[in-house]
Structure formats: structure tokens, C-alpha cells
Amino acid sequence: MAQRVGAGEPAAGPKRTSRVRVAVRLRPYMDKQDDKGEGPCVRGLDSHRLEIVNWRNATETLHYDFDMFHDEKSTQKEVFVESVKPVLPHILNGQNASVFAYGPTGAGKTHTMLGSQEQPGMIPRAVREVFHLVRAQEAKEDGWEYAISMSYLEIYNEKVLDLLCPSTQDLPIREDKDHNILIPGLTTTPLASFSEFDTQFIPASLNRTTASTKLNQRSSRSHAILLIKVVRTRRVHPHRQQTGKLYLVDLAGSEDNRRTGNQGIRLKESGAINLSLFTLSKVVDALNGAAGGRVPYRDSKLTRLLQDSLGGSAHSVMITNVAPEYSYYFDTFTALNFAAKSKQIVNRPFVRETLLQPSIVSKRPRDQGSSSSSEPQRKRTREGKESKTDPDRVPSSSTSCSTQPQSPSDGTVLDRLLALEKMLMGTPEKERLHLLKTVAQSRKEIEELKAKQKELETKAKQGGSALREDSLFKTNVLPLHRKPSCARPKKQQAVVSPLQVSQVHIQQGALVCKSYIAPDKKKKEQSEISEGKENGGVDVHTDWESHMDASLMEKSREKILSTLNGGSLKELKGLQLIGDKKAKLIMGWREIHGAFTQVEDLKKLEGITAKRFSSFFKANILSSIGK
Numbered sequence: 001m002a003q004r005v006g007a008g009e010p011a012a013g014p015k016r017t018s019r020v021r022v023a024v025r026l027r028p029y030m031d032k033q034d035d036k037g038e039g040p041c042v043r044g045l046d047s048h049r050l051e052i053v054n055w056r057n058a059t060e061t062l063h064y065d066f067d068m069f070h071d072e073k074s075t076q077k078e079v080f081v082e083s084v085k086p087v088l089p090h091i092l093n094g095q096n097a098s099v100f101a102y103g104p105t106g107a108g109k110t111h112t113m114l115g116s117q118e119q120p121g122m123i124p125r126a127v128r129e130v131f132h133l134v135r136a137q138e139a140k141e142d143g144w145e146y147a148i149s150m151s152y153l154e155i156y157n158e159k160v161l162d163l164l165c166p167s168t169q170d171l172p173i174r175e176d177k178d179h180n181i182l183i184p185g186l187t188t189t190p191l192a193s194f195s196e197f198d199t200q201f202i203p204a205s206l207n208r209t210t211a212s213t214k215l216n217q218r219s220s221r222s223h224a225i226l227l228i229k230v231v232r233t234r235r236v237h238p239h240r241q242q243t244g245k246l247y248l249v250d251l252a253g254s255e256d257n258r259r260t261g262n263q264g265i266r267l268k269e270s271g272a273i274n275l276s277l278f279t280l281s282k283v284v285d286a287l288n289g290a291a292g293g294r295v296p297y298r299d300s301k302l303t304r305l306l307q308d309s310l311g312g313s314a315h316s317v318m319i320t321n322v323a324p325e326y327s328y329y330f331d332t333f334t335a336l337n338f339a340a341k342s343k344q345i346v347n348r349p350f351v352r353e354t355l356l357q358p359s360i361v362s363k364r365p366r367d368q369g370s371s372s373s374s375e376p377q378r379k380r381t382r383e384g385k386e387s388k389t390d391p392d393r394v395p396s397s398s399t400s401c402s403t404q405p406q407s408p409s410d411g412t413v414l415d416r417l418l419a420l421e422k423m424l425m426g427t428p429e430k431e432r433l434h435l436l437k438t439v440a441q442s443r444k445e446i447e448e449l450k451a452k453q454k455e456l457e458t459k460a461k462q463g464g465s466a467l468r469e470d471s472l473f474k475t476n477v478l479p480l481h482r483k484p485s486c487a488r489p490k491k492q493q494a495v496v497s498p499l500q501v502s503q504v505h506i507q508q509g510a511l512v513c514k515s516y517i518a519p520d521k522k523k524k525e526q527s528e529i530s531e532g533k534e535n536g537g538v539d540v541h542t543d544w545e546s547h548m549d550a551s552l553m554e555k556s557r558e559k560i561l562s563t564l565n566g567g568s569l570k571e572l573k574g575l576q577l578i579g580d581k582k583a584k585l586i587m588g589w590r591e592i593h594g595a596f597t598q599v600e601d602l603k604k605l606e607g608i609t610a611k612r613f614s615s616f617f618k619a620n621i622l623s624s625i626g627k
């Protein structure tokens, strides 16, 4: 698990501010001659200023001044070089950046962000540039190693959907204590090259929800957000790790339902789109001092996700797309006013840095003497899985939804101990004393664990053999309709309710006394636990552990732990007594705190009491042995 370094630490440098940069891009006329006759309702004055006819008085014009004005002849390359490229280097230094296109339906947002084969937009250009920047840094051998990955999502009807894995449902949005916005369960795909990005991105874009409206033949009905993450790790001790994120956002078009002719589902979509854009506008107002200081980020999924880009810690660029036709006049006027307001927003970018724990560092090849630049990187895949991938190798055609077996990021106690000892070399005296204490404490823990394990093994052997003979006999002679008593030498008798019948199973040397509960009762019991209600009547928490083979128990425990640390949403839900809510909580915890070191860590989750944990543990150990 990584340790967070505060934003004010030396690595982050002095805190500084960065205003949201606003560019306006005017789309050329489309093929409608009659619109052209009226002349454009908006026109550029120079590379920063533009004017629009004043609707209150047609003889006047209103002037606006922006960071950049791109006229109707501007090429994709010019827009990229002048407005987008300057923010990209920040993401190599652990800072966040975002570029988003805003404007009415049909004004050119998707053209600007995505573009076409002949005229690639900001997204492909920005990603290509990120690869260039990273390769240039690698060539300098500056002591850092870099890893690039991507995630891609859309917000459709206030649902967060994973475009790299379209079968997933609405994903939750979480915030950690450092105000980082996280989406547990979102696919993250490592990228080795730009062409690999292309092969992932193009099919994923086709998953995006689009439908035509009267205004635009191919109108985007969702907000699409592409996230490019650059993680760089210092090769030498202390192993600092910096994470920079680039958000590339194509917003859905704001639109007037009277003009778009929306009905039915299209009307519902428009409601969601306009609500999120309205909230976006309220957020901008609040950041500019209105609304008494409360910034309503939480009022829509879009603003929650863009929290970092507006008034947060990102270097942000907003490209406002406008159209020249008079039919767009009011939309253009509104968009320009929104852009002018956004220009005043000030962000506070800082470096996000963590220190890798010794257990992670000690497992890396460089600690075994290697310092090759093509050394494998640790990367997260979907649902918080960790894997080792060589960044210079083009991975096989694994799908983004595919899951890989995962090894927990925290080592065993012994691994950690060894790593700690190794770290003592070259540590100042005061810290060394503290570390020595930790080492001594860990050693003591190991001794205690070993003693306990021995004791349990002996108990299990004694109890197991006595019970095996006894229960085998009883299972054979008891009539089915009678309740058998499950023999438990030295231990208390299990409480058996009138609806239960006990069965004795012997599997792989383990003796398990399974309670049979009538199906409807079992269902009720399980749903009560997963809904958060404590178990009332029957005590299911009897001393069952002592009847199990210690090594088998340990194996099952490891299996559960590995699912907790590496399981997908579906796999987590496959655990006994874990429903959708708990599975998402587990993923959120994992995202924020890293791997669970032991199954018992589950008790740290909200709503998992000791009793509920005990039910969970028992049910899963039994079911894993039963498999």
C-alpha cells in the first residue's frame, strides 16, 4: 500500500494557482445556403476577441475576450497546439489536467474532441503527445520510470457507464480523504503505445450513446470522459511515485427541446443532459462567489466528476464550440456567457505523490540488482487488480474486461519484516530506532501466530479423529426425519433450531458440521445480513473453526483474501453474504486503502460488525471447502 505525501510537502513544490483557460472555436457554415444569407451571428475580431450581435439592439454588438479564439478556418492542429498542448506536460509531474468541449448541439464539440480519420481531434492528438513526452523523458534517463493507462466512461441519463466494458452497470463515484474522485470498478487498461490506445479507443467510442435530433444528425446524448493516467516511479530509494491524470471530456450538447423536437426517451435524456449542464453552470456561479460559498458539485454526476477540473487541482482548458447560424443565436449567446464566467475560475494544481512501501519495493526486480529501463511496472487493471506488465511490450489482445489472477500487493509478515530490515541500511538514527521497534514487534507477532497455529493444528487433529468415527457411525444409523446431534468432543453443542437438520461431511481431511437450513429461512437469513440487519434468533456463530483442518482453513482464508483484493464486482458478489452494495464498498475501500492484509480487515468497512463478519467468514470458508 502506498503512503500519501501531503500537497505542501517539498515534492509538491509551493502551492500555486492556475486559472481555467477558455478558448472559443467557431464552426464553419454547414451546407445550408439560406442560413448563410443572413450572415453569421458571431464573428472573430482577433485571436482572442469576438463579437456577437446584441439581441436587445440589433445595431450593437457585444464583445468578449478569451484566452484564445479559433475562427471557422482554424485547423485541428492549430487548436491543439495553441489551446491543448501547453497543459499536457503537467501530467508527467503528478499533476492533473483536463480539456473539455462545451457548447450547443451541433456546434462542433465531437468534431473538436474526436475529429475524423482525416482530421483527428484533441483526444488522439493529446494521447499521442503524452506518449511523445513520456518517450522523451525515458530517453533522458531521468531516474523515473513511466506507465500510461486509460479509462473511458460516459454519463448517460445520470448513470456512469464504462465504455471499455459496456456490460457494467451504473458505477459509483467516491471521494477519498484527499478529495480525489474515484470510480471503483471502472476499467483501467495499461497502454504500451499509441496504436494500442487506438485499438482500444475506437471500438469503445462506438459504445457511446448517440441518437439524432432535429438539430444534429448524429447527436451525442451522453457526456464522454476519457481518462489518461501517467504514473511515474522513482528508480532509487525513496521510491516516490507520482500520478498525473488527464481528463478529455466531450460534453453532450445543451439544447432546447422545442427546437430539437425531442419526445419520449429523447426528452428524458435531454432532461438529464440539461440538468447536468445547469448544475455545471451553478457550480461555475458558486465558484465565482455566488450561492454563499457552497459549490453544488454533488448535484449531478457530471459536476461530481469534473470537481477536480473546476475549482479543483487540475490545469483546465475549456473549448467552447459555437455555430455561426442565426438559428443558434441564443444557444451561442448562452454558451459565450458561460465561457466568460468560467474564465474567472481559479484552480490550485498540486503534485500527487505517494511513497511505495518497502514490501512493494522489495519485490521489484531493481532491488535484486536490476536497473533496466524496460523493467516491469505494476499497473492496475479493472476493479483494482494489480499485475506486472512490461511497458515496452505490446500486450496480447486481452480485452479490457478480462480479469487476471492477482497477487496481493502486501507481502506476508515475513516479507514485510525482511523489507524493513533491508530498509534500515541508510536510514537516519532516529528513524532506525523506530523501525527496529517495528521489527521487534513484527517478530513477536510471528512467534505468537506460529504458537497459535500449532495449538490449533493439535486441537484439530485430536478433535477430528474422535469426531470422524463418531459421526460416520451416526450418519449411517439415524433416520432422515430425525435431528441428528453433531458430535463435538470437548466443545459445546451447536444450537439447532427446529427447522434445521445437521449433516456431516468429510472432505479432504476436514471435518465440517454443516447446518441445513430450510431454503426460505436461509434466504431470509442471508438477505437480512446483506441488508445490514443483525442475525436475530439462531446462533450461527458457534465454535466451528476448531473442527477444521488448519491447513485447509488457511487455504480457504487465502482464497477469500485473494478474491477480496483482486475480485471483480461479479466475483465479489459471488462471495457468500456479499451483495451489490457490500461488493462496491469493498472495491471503494481497496481503491482508497490498497490491498486487504487479512480477511479480518473487512470489519473496517462501514456496516460490517464483528457478528456479520463472523457469519461472512464461516459461510465463505464452508462454501470454499465445499467446492
Ligand SMILES: Nc1ncnc2c1ncn2[C@@H]1O[C@H](COP(=O)(O)OP(=O)(O)OP(=O)(O)O)[C@@H](O)[C@H]1O
Pocket (backbone or CB within 6 Å): 026, 027, 028, 030, 103, 104, 105, 106, 107, 108, 109, 110, 111, 112, 216, 218, 219, 220, 221, 251, 252, 253, 254, 321
Ligand atoms: N470545425 C469544423 N470543421 C468542419 N466541420 C465541422 C467543424 N465543427 C463541426 N463540424 C461538423 O458539424 C457537424 C456537427 O458537429 P458535431 O457533431 O461535432 O457537434 P456536437 O457539438 O458534438 O453535437 P452534439 O452535441 O449533438 O454531439 C458535424 O457534421 C461535424 O463534422
